[in-house]
Amino acid sequence: MSPAFLEAARAIVGPEFALAGSDIEPRYLEPARYAPGQAAALLRPATATQVAELVALAAAHDLTLVPQGAHTGLVRAATPTDAGRHVLLATDRLREHFDFDPLDRTLRVSAGYKLSEINERLEPEGLFFPIDLSADPSVGGMLAHNTGGTRMLRYGDVRANTLGLAVVLPQGQVLQAGRGLQKDNTGLALQQLFVGSSGSLGLITEATLKLHPLPRQRAAALVAPADVESVLPLYQALMASELAGLVSAFEGISRPALQAALEHLGDAGKLFDGQLPEYALLIELASELPAARLDLNALLQEVLEREFESGRVVDAVIGADEEIWALRHSISEGLRDWGKVIGFDISLPRRHFMRFRAEGAVWLAKHFPPARLADFGHLGDGGLHFNLAWPHEAPPLDAEAMARLRAGINDIVLRLGGSFSAEHGVGPQIQQAYWQLSDPVGLRLAGEIQVLLNPKQTLGLTRFGPAE
Structure with missing residues (x-):
């Protein structure tokens, strides 16, 4: 990186918001799950205009800008790795707009706002943005990776709730994609091209989001099915009942995942008299009607x-909603107590969900016996976090072994018609899988789109075309 670049960047954002070398705070370089990265510089613009100027400046100096929101992602797309050419652009100061429209029930919001901030400010209006995660991502990060979450079954993912975007393209041009309308069929919905693009087609500076009524009540239960074979018939029965429209979550949790969470919370024998089921279900109903008009707990119990x-x-635990959800959101922390977490974010046709779990467990036991499998996920929408902990005391996996592990699991996923990236997006962590497992025609087309928008590959770390 040339001194001229840093001097020009400081002129745009101010000296305190354009840092280099040891002045970069570690939190911008440390991802949620992997080793720290490194960057030539850290830039923190406060306006969309500053973003456009910085993007154009980086392109002119042939540097790669790496967009970063709250840095909660799990595929390393926001973690720079080249101390000479990667310049980190953090969006945490992008807070120009928070424009709530109560009649249209939309929110025009800058990319730097966090999910928690949005919903705290919307709560008095009786509305919310219905993405539910254990992490607290930024708007830009959610959009760049098309986040799903635990309540996607009812509300859909981020893509389904995005009406418009403002995007800075890799040469510095600004694109307004979509008008923020519920209905707009005037041409290609270009905003959808950038949702899920991992920041490699354009840098999102603001979005217009569709809001939903905030439930006035929820009722959750942690359910022990008789056996694994009963899980999907139970799901079918619930979704065919009169309560189908009230179901907001249908989560599956394996026994090891429950055990990890309970141990982390300090009460391993708390549930089911200490006899944890092989597989548990977290079922939640939600309604905009108050309990005085519709008693969800009574309906769920019925x-x-x-x-x-x-x-x-x-067996079932009911009437302890906060404790149940705290348990669900503690699984990842519990796995970290067991060892190095190796995650597979996949989705499957529901008819093959349990078959994959069985085949994946057998394959792991045969080829990587030290691994402690503790899967959990969004059974209601086919999503599965097929996560395992590699014990601290076991010899660490080298790059070749990790590649064999990922290839073996992904082979089963693809054979059963699934996706190797359900909601975490595409980044360096699964770049090889993307190249190896994606449809060749789709790879070629995606590469042509990326070359059209980002010909010098000066924005983002993900490569959507075929491997070079």
Whole structure:
């Protein structure tokens, strides 16, 4: 990186917001799950105009800008790795717009706002942006990776709730994609091209989001099915019942995942008299009606009583919503206590969900016996976090072994018609899998689009075309 670049960047954002070398705070370089990265510089613009100037400046100096939101992602797309050419552009100061439209129920918001901030400010209006995660991502990060979350079953992912974007293209031009309307069929929906693009087609500076009524009540249960074979029939029965429109979450949690979370929370024998089921279900109902008009706890209990009678359910915890969700969100922390977490963010046709779990477990036990599998996920929408902990005391996996591990699991995923990236997006962590497992025609087309928009590859770390 030339001194001229840093001097010009400081003229745009101010000296305190354009840092280099040891002046870069470690938090911008340390991802959620992997080793720290390195960067030539850190830039923190406060306006979309500053972003456009910085993007054009980096392109002129042939440097790669790496966009970063809250740095909560798990595919390393926001972690720079080249101390000579990678310049980190953090969006945490992009807070120009927070324009709420109560009639249209939309929010025009800058990319630097966090999910928690949005929903705290919308709560008095009785609305929220319905993405539910254990992390607290920024708007820009959610959009760049098309986040799903635990309540996608009812509300859809980020893509389904995005009405418009403002995007800085790799040469510094500004694109307004979409008008923020619920209905707009005037041409290609270009905003959708940038959702899920991992920041490599353009840098999102603001979005217009579709909002939803905030539920006035929720009712959750942690359910022990009779066996794994009962899980999907139970799901089908619930979604075919009169309560289908009230179901906001249907999560699956394996016994090891439950155990990891309970150990992390300090009460391993708390649930089910210490006899954890092989597989548990977190079922939640939600309604905009108050309990005085619709008692969700009573409805959920009624459903579970029917399932007890059918033999598909043998036990359940109900009436402890906060504790149940705290348990669900503690799984990842619990796995970190066990060892190095190796995650597979996949999705599958529901008909193959349990088959994959069984085949994946057998394959792991045969080829990587030290691995402690603790899968959990969004069974209601087919998503699965097929996560494992590699014990601290086991010899670490080298790059070749890690490649064999990922290839083996992904082979099973693809054979069963699944996706090797359900909601974490594409980044350096799964770049090889993207190249090896994607449709060749799709790879070529995606590469042509990236070359059109980002010909010098000066924005983002993901490469959407075929491997070079």
